[in-house]
Amino acid sequence: MTQAINSGLPLIVACSWALLLIVVEMFSGDRRFVGVAWMGVIGLAVTAAMSVHYASVPAVYGNALALDGYAVYFNLLACTLGAAAMLLSIDYLGDAGIVRGEYYSLMFFAVIGVVIMAAATDLIVMFIGLETMSMAVYVLAGIRKSDLRSNEAALKYFLLGALASALLLYGVALLYTITGSTVLADVSKALSDTQHAGADHLVLLLATGLVLIGFGFKIAAVPFHLWAPDVYEGAPTTVTAFMATAVKAGGFAALMRTVLVALAPMRAELAPVLWGAAAVTMTLGNVVALRQTSLKRMLAYSSIAHTGYLLVGVTAGTNEAGSSVLFYLAAYGAMNIGAFGVMAALARRGRGCEKISDFSGLAQTHPAMACAMALFMLSLTGIPPLGGFVGKLYVFTAAMHAGLVWLVVIAALNSVVSAAYYLGVVRTMYFDNAPADVLPPARPYAAVVVAVAAVVTILLGVAPSPVLGSAARAFSKVLLG
Amino acid sequence: MSDYIPVLITLLLGVVIVAAMSNLNRLLGPRKMTAIKGEAFECGNEATGPGWGRFSIKFYMVAILFIVFDVEVVFMYPWAVIYRELGVFGFVEMAVFVLVLAVGYAFAWRKGAFEWR
Numbered sequence: 001m002t003q004a005i006n007s008g009l010p011l012i013v014a015c016s017w018a019l020l021l022i023v024v025e026m027f028s029g030d031r032r033f034v035g036v037a038w039m040g041v042i043g044l045a046v047t048a049a050m051s052v053h054y055a056s057v058p059a060v061y062g063n064a065l066a067l068d069g070y071a072v073y074f075n076l077l078a079c080t081l082g083a084a085a086m087l088l089s090i091d092y093l094g095d096a097g098i099v100r101g102e103y104y105s106l107m108f109f110a111v112i113g114v115v116i117m118a119a120a121t122d123l124i125v126m127f128i129g130l131e132t133m134s135m136a137v138y139v140l141a142g143i144r145k146s147d148l149r150s151n152e153a154a155l156k157y158f159l160l161g162a163l164a165s166a167l168l169l170y171g172v173a174l175l176y177t178i179t180g181s182t183v184l185a186d187v188s189k190a191l192s193d194t195q196h197a198g199a200d201h202l203v204l205l206l207a208t209g210l211v212l213i214g215f216g217f218k219i220a221a222v223p224f225h226l227w228a229p230d231v232y233e234g235a236p237t238t239v240t241a242f243m244a245t246a247v248k249a250g251g252f253a254a255l256m257r258t259v260l261v262a263l264a265p266m267r268a269e270l271a272p273v274l275w276g277a278a279a280v281t282m283t284l285g286n287v288v289a290l291r292q293t294s295l296k297r298m299l300a301y302s303s304i305a306h307t308g309y310l311l312v313g314v315t316a317g318t319n320e321a322g323s324s325v326l327f328y329l330a331a332y333g334a335m336n337i338g339a340f341g342v343m344a345a346l347a348r349r350g351r352g353c354e355k356i357s358d359f360s361g362l363a364q365t366h367p368a369m370a371c372a373m374a375l376f377m378l379s380l381t382g383i384p385p386l387g388g389f390v391g392k393l394y395v396f397t398a399a400m401h402a403g404l405v406w407l408v409v410i411a412a413l414n415s416v417v418s419a420a421y422y423l424g425v426v427r428t429m430y431f432d433n434a435p436a437d438v439l440p441p442a443r444p445y446a447a448v449v450v451a452v453a454a455v456v457t458i459l460l461g462v463a464p465s466p467v468l469g470s471a472a473r474a475f476s477k478v479l480l481g
Numbered sequence: 482m483s484d485y486i487p488v489l490i491t492l493l494l495g496v497v498i499v500a501a502m503s504n505l506n507r508l509l510g511p512r513k514m515t516a517i518k519g520e521a522f523e524c525g526n527e528a529t530g531p532g533w534g535r536f537s538i539k540f541y542m543v544a545i546l547f548i549v550f551d552v553e554v555v556f557m558y559p560w561a562v563i564y565r566e567l568g569v570f571g572f573v574e575m576a577v578f579v580l581v582l583a584v585g586y587a588f589a590w591r592k593g594a595f596e597w598r
Contacts, residue, residue, distance in 0.1 A: 019581060019584050022584055022588050023584060023587070026587065026588060026591040026592075027591075102588070177485065
């Protein structure tokens with residue numbers, strides 16, 4: 001009983017805090033909602049600290065939730081990324097004409113959703129986490145109500161997301177008819193204990209396929225990626241930063257537990273599908289990103305490509321690969337929050353700062369911002385000694401050890417292709433001339449977030465061992481047997 | 482799998498009954514089409530405007546709020562039935578649930594969702 005309460009306590013406190021945020025926001029006189037934002041950041045810090053304090057391995061609530069190392073790792077990641085996105089938003093929102101205090105509460109709820117997804121050891125609880133996260137992000141994507149592109153983003157995201165959720169739930173239901181359980185470990189046991197032949201085998205394949213499609217939408221894996229560029233472009237930049245990092249981390253948290261624990265006995269059938277998805281996702285993401293003129297769309301396709309790299313790790317499915325994926329998500333989070341942070345820091349009403357050409361000559365007018373942006377672009381390419389390089393190195397090494405030589409070759413070729421568009425941004429910033437109307441100075445809050453993201457990106461590259469170690473510990477108890 | 486046979490029967494019954502209802506009507510009922518009968522039925526009012534006309538967002542606000550508080554009562558009925566067995570635990574659980582909804586209610590109120598402007 002006590003353990004059940006303790007394991008649930010971080011979530012209970014987080015939910016109460018998010019509700020409290022709504023109440024505070026309702027009566028807040030400050031139209032910039034600085035206090036609300038800081039309260040959100042503090043709440044996330046409290047949630048993260050509590051999850052570390054109450055971490056324990058056994059699952060509680062009838063094996064539905066486990067605050068194990070894996071959950072705590074994602075909890076810390078999601079809370080950090082959420083806090084960074086909130087701080088980025090403080091100055092950005094008011095200027096973009098978004099006077100809505102519930103923004104921070106919604107973002108808080110989205111983080112809670114990610115945390116539930118990572119902590120869930122039952123498919124239904126995982127689904128609840130997914131929906132908590134998705135509902136909040138649908139609204140966030142459309143929070144700029146008078147902007148048509150924001151409306152389009154929200155509607156597209158909502159309709160496709162609802163479809164994906166329905167497919168996922170249908171898959172879970174079918175899985176239940178075969179195995180008689182929604183608890184991940186029990187599903188795995190039922191699948192490995194009995195040989196399913198004939199009609200049962202077909203239902204099982206259908207169920208697995210539907211679950212994969214559901215998660216595929218959420219992490220924007222090809223061919224379920226079509227929403228990503230439009231939604232990333234239409235949503236406010238700070239929301240895009242959150243979606244590209246925390247939401248993706250949540251999707252992978254749930255996908256990995258499902259595929260590597262519950263569906264582990266289906267390995268033989270799943271491996272070729274994951275292999276193909278990884279290869280197609282990274283190739284398509286990178287090739288299409290080459291032709292983008294909007295930085296936001298380019299980063300959207302880059303995020304699809306990175307989904308592909310991460311899927312390489314999931315395909316490998318070993319302990320080593322799993323912990324590499326966890327590390328990669330942290331490095332990816334830092335460099336992507338930073339890249340979107342630079343955009344949010346320089347954007348002003350009427351000047352979206354969303355085209356790559358908007359950054360012409362940034363090195364002359366904003367040397368620090370240009371330097372940080374160049375750093376993030378190099379890290380996204382995977383150039384040593386930055387976080388992105390170490391992440392890729394470990395994921396690809398783990399995949400090699402798992403025998404996925406050709407997949408790693410494809411991934412390495414993709415990294416070379418990606419250099420073209422990432423370095424294109426650097427070239428625009430350093431070798432093109434600045435336009436006559438110089439971009440405004442960077443916003444203070446956003447500048448701090450960008451600086452921290454830059455430092456983290458460097459640290460993850462230079463001294464990756466602490467985070468690598470915790471990622472390895474976090475993943476060590478996830479796989480069964 | 483045998484546990485699911487009742488579900489299958491219910492499903493089949495559902496399909497059969499719906500199919501029977503709609504097709505029996507066509508077979509047995511007289512069909513004398515007049516201009517007035519051919520009009521779209523809108524709760525007894527005369528139909529006006531195209532079906533894709535635009536509605537004020539106010540209606541959606543009311544509908545969404547209605548759904549929220551409607552579903553709340555669905556949870557309350559079974560809770561009320563076994564209230565005595567649940568004891569203090571049940572009371573506290575429902576109090577938390579209602580509190581969460583109350584925050585939503587206050588939010589909707591404060592943001593002017595109930596004002597018919």
